[in-house]
Amino acid sequence: MQHHAGAEDLSFEVGTALEAGPGRHGRSGVIHTPHGDIATPAFIPVATKATVKTLTPEQIAATGAQAILSNAYHLYLQPGHDIVDEAGGVAAFENWDGPTYTDSGGFQVMSLGVGFKKVLAMDTTGLNESDIRAKDRQRLATVDEDGVDFKSIIDGSMHRFTPEVSMQIQHGLGADIMFAFDELTTLVDSRAYQEQSVERTLRWAQRCLVEHDRLTRAREGKAKQSLWGVVQGAQYEDLRRHAARELVALSDAAEAEGRRGFGGFGIGGAIEKENLGTIVGWACDELPASKPRHLLGISEPDDLFTAVEAGADTFDCVAPTRLARRGGVYTLDGRMNLTAARFKRDFRGVDEEFGGYVSENFSRAYLHHLLKAKEFLAGTLCTIHNVAFMVRLVDNIRSSIEGGYFDAYREEFLGRYYAHGGRAPEGR
């Protein structure tokens, strides 16, 4: 792996910008971190439990991935952030020689339950707000002004996260980029609840800034970590804009007082696919162009173009790795599932036009065999393919911005990818 001359603290350089307009803030750039640079836009693979599932660090690097994102909730529960801290932080623990992100745990403490997940997936058929809240109370988290009580998904034990606890965990994990602790709401929460929640998330952001500043001073000698505030506000334009403006104000005020401000911003919450660009655009209208922006958790190739156009610089997503373990692979002509019987004697690579390690070295027939035989190597190879596919797609998007042909590239790529509804045709 490449060794980078690390920056002392995080900084961001804007490269080429798309022609700007309301809600259109796409650009290329470079995030300098103490552990190396991230050329943006960049796809950040998810390493939930300090491992991009099935891959060694060398295999992750070979996909072209520049940074990986772990989760504070999972690593707090297992093995414990204190152990990761003793190991020298999450990058040292997993032997990843590059930049790292950690998510705050806010999403997970409130979402790791079946009933709630359904709502996040926008499957609200037949549910109303009181149903959801009842389900929440049964199995999940209780939010109060100070923080959140939740049940461990591992052993059912009770735990409590506050903004301060999230900062302490994320300092223990020691990622270059971390996020403020926020409340996740759902689309079926009332407008009144969303308003209260946004205000609470802003108060939590302020507490995160204070605790982050304290911990940074207390842990002198450690690599500098950058805290990013998270814009919530669900599907409401006024709430999203308000949240973004207030986070910027909190950051500016902290810096004016000689404390650390936000090094960048996250855009979070449950967002319906059809509103993705609009909502990211609202946030980016209000956020300073000088700081990087991360969109938390998106899924489909068309979402990448939409998010980049609106102004997201980096984004993470579990879809490429999760799909891969079940045999779902991306191709230039859409997705296909290699467990299908038609691949039994198909000796072509997964996508010979796309190329890459997996397509050049293994046949669909071999991957089909490994999947049917439930061999571990199936997940590894499909994961390498999918992560490399996503990383290269976003690399190409970056080139298209820098070359001035973003719109043409989007039309070409998505036109082909979705020609058959996003599913690769049988013949391919």
Next chain:
Amino acid sequence: MQHHAGAEDLSFEVGTALEAGPGRHGRSGVIHTPHGDIATPAFIPVATKATVKTLTPEQIAATGAQAILSNAYHLYLQPGHDIVDEAGGVAAFENWDGPTYTDSGGFQVMSLGVGFKKVLAMDTTGLNESDIRAKDRQRLATVDEDGVDFKSIIDGSMHRFTPEVSMQIQHGLGADIMFAFDELTTLVDSRAYQEQSVERTLRWAQRCLVEHDRLTRAREGKAKQSLWGVVQGAQYEDLRRHAARELVALSDAAEAEGRRGFGGFGIGGAIEKENLGTIVGWACDELPASKPRHLLGISEPDDLFTAVEAGADTFDCVAPTRLARRGGVYTLDGRMNLTAARFKRDFRGVDEEFGGYVSENFSRAYLHHLLKAKEFLAGTLCTIHNVAFMVRLVDNIRSSIEGGYFDAYREEFLGRYYAHGGRAPEGR
């Protein structure tokens, strides 16, 4: 991976021999195959279903492994040897750029059942021959003069293997080295049954030679495969010696008639650990020094020394890969299981003195975490470690033969490995 200038057909060069004596035929050497050389003694990792479980071909090569062994039974059932044949053989199918072996399927058709496995593991407490035979009949294989009927472990469907079928499958798989189809007996079979079985296995060996010769001619243009006869005879000296002598005679007769003979020999059957050296020694007393010998399926480090001393040139074993997936790892001080709580904060490598990729890059604490979190990467990393450990151990044995210090190396290695009963002490 290294590309080898392949030999046209298999050949063997003896290097340095241990001081010989009855039952002591250890030596170093080189097996030349059409897909590269194997410096012997060599440990051959098992790739049952055309994958060394969890590892990419590059990861296998990085362990130092020179060749891998797949199984005719498993690949016949899934994906089918016809598909592997269409892919260009098992090496091309799995993208392994080196020599390959296939086992004949004889062991598996008769052993893949719980009752029988117990017997192979020498756990015959409370069982007598009629119990075993009854269990066999219930769930397993029926042996007749012509071949074996058996039930698929995948879907329970009925199949039949004969010597000819095994040859056809193994020609489809196209490995450099393959084995004659033999009957597996158990230690509780009667002496009379063992006698009948040895004779039948010899008749099957002859049928294998004939069918192998026919297929080699029929499949002109394919890389030449080498068929190795398998010495059976259980725990009986006279039967083992007889079987070995007869196999040599069959091979010589074939060659005298212008047909292909055996390129080497396998030593098979259920062998009690304490008789391993003696039984391999009987066989090697009778086998020509000019041909390589493979011991089928051994397990512990001390067995390696015993087998090598007696005269085995190569051997395979599933233990390193199977143990690894459950967190069992080899160290110079014995085996340890990384799932144990004492590794939670142990930031040392698995075996820093042994070194290698895994010990140099990951801590016991990280591997412990991956194992507890049931992450796939745990199996991959422990497998890399264990295979590299076994390969290097056998490489060291080879050097010790060539350097004239085999006995001293055995004493040193085993003395330390078994100082605590084969289990690494707590403090280590």
